[in-house]
Amino acid sequence: MKASINRFCSVASTIERTVEQRITQKSQQKGTKEGLTNALDAMARRNMADVKPSCVVRKIDLLKRSDIKSGVREFILNCEEGSDELKAVDTIMDIAKQREAGFKKKGRILDGFEKDSKIPQNLIKDLNNKELPVFKTNEEALKEMKTGDVFFVEGDKFVSIVKRDGKTEHLKMSPENYNYLFPSVDRYSSVQSEFGNCYEVTALNALMDNPKTRENILMCIDTESSPGIIKVSIPNSVLGKPVEMKLAPEGESYMRGAKGFSVIEYALGKEYERELINLKKKEFIRQGRDSASATLEGLYACGEDRKLVNFLNAPDKTKSLGVNLRDGGVALVPWSKLGLRENKTIVNGEKEAEKLVRKPKNSDKNVSEEFNDFLAEHYVKNEPVYSREEFAECMWSPEFFENNIVEASFLKDDILLGLNADHSYYLKPVLDTNGKIESYLIKDPHGIVEKPISFEDALEKIDVISFAKID
Secondary structure, three states: OOOOHHHHHHHHHHHHHHHHHHHHHHHHHOOOHHHHHHHHHHHHHHHHHHHOOOOOOOHHHHHOOOOOOHHHHHHHHHOOOOOHHHHHHHHHHHHHHHHHHOOOOOOOOOOOOOOOOEOOHHHHHHHHOOOOOEEOOHHHHHHHOOOOOEEEEOOOOOOEEEOOOOOEEEOEOOHHHHHHHOOOOHHHOOEEOOOOOHHHHHHHHHHHHOOOOHHHHHOOEEOOOOOOEEEEOOOOOOOOOOEEEEOOOOOOOOEEOOHHHHHHHHHHHHHHHHHHHHHHHHHHHHOOOHHHHHHHHHHHHOOOHHHHHHHOOOOOOOOOHHHHOOOOOOOHHHHHHOOOOOEEEEEOOOHHHHHHHOOOOOOOOOHHHHHHHHHHHHHOOOOOEEOHHHHHHHHOOHHHHHHEEEEEEOOOOEOOOOEOOOOOEEEEEEEOOOOOEEEEEEEOOOOOOEEEEEHHHHHHHOOEEEEEEOO
């Protein structure tokens, strides 16, 4: 019986593990690991030569898998034979299978695949090269590494990143802790676990995806100052000090994937809580309710989260105040928090569209609705611009997308395009050979793939873009 490609790869992987085990065993018995390397490497090469593994992934092999979903099947059929996309979907299917076999099903990694879906290039790159690059000197690293790349120099304590100014800087993470918080693949496949904070997930994924803004996330985190503790320093913070948590982050999270995103998400929640407490205290004092203001501050200072939820009449009594506060908003709020201060919102239409975007004010708002108004007033310094002309001018400009990260949203569902109203999407352009925008890619925070959208559909269907300038 002819062995399958997957079987070849499996055998090759087994050989590698066996060689490593033999190195360890022999080095424990006598001699050093280094002293045995050459002989065992030669053995490995001979064994590998006998197997001659070929990891070329073929459509016919993928289509035979029992765990294939209909959307994934259409995607595979639309791929070119032997393409990087086929290799990527093969690995993604394996990851999904491994996750579902665990005690906590994490699924959804295959959701959103359709015939014309695109796997993000950062994810494909990660799937093909999972190891953290290691160099002997910083100068050597700079010759190969590009903006946003993370690497390690032998002898250093921390990993480093190439910043958007072309210089390198140490991150406050060891290689072990960097790989723990932002493991390969997960850092580009983190998704929203439920509805409520799509804008926040979109914002974090967009920052990580863009090489120029990756540093805005990674430079917030410090795992080295205090053993077993993560410190997160938000650039535009109201707390005045880092948010601290255990190195193994626990608690409520709206993101699945890289633990580093959960860490940032937790810190943002603390930022929002502090701002809401200050807002409500001022409101109570204006009403002459000084005792209520003091009670609120006391509950917050003592960490009485459940009592805070009841005191502020949060809509979901089963969730913490931080989670309640994530229900709604635009991506430029966390972008602003994470250091991108210049932002703007443009509505694709004239002034009459305002009634579709802004909810009428009333006296019966719950705390999350009040807080959403506060976020808009606090972060969106300028009123949204209602101009189809300015919207179009931004959308057909490659320079605009080069200098900003962009969120798109819709006022009504579009069944044909599979887009949801009041939902946040990460938007980026596809350039033709002349450097002009020919179409776009739009990413739903509930899935890992990108959906192509034509230039015409983007101008006609997208109702609002919010964007933050990259300094």
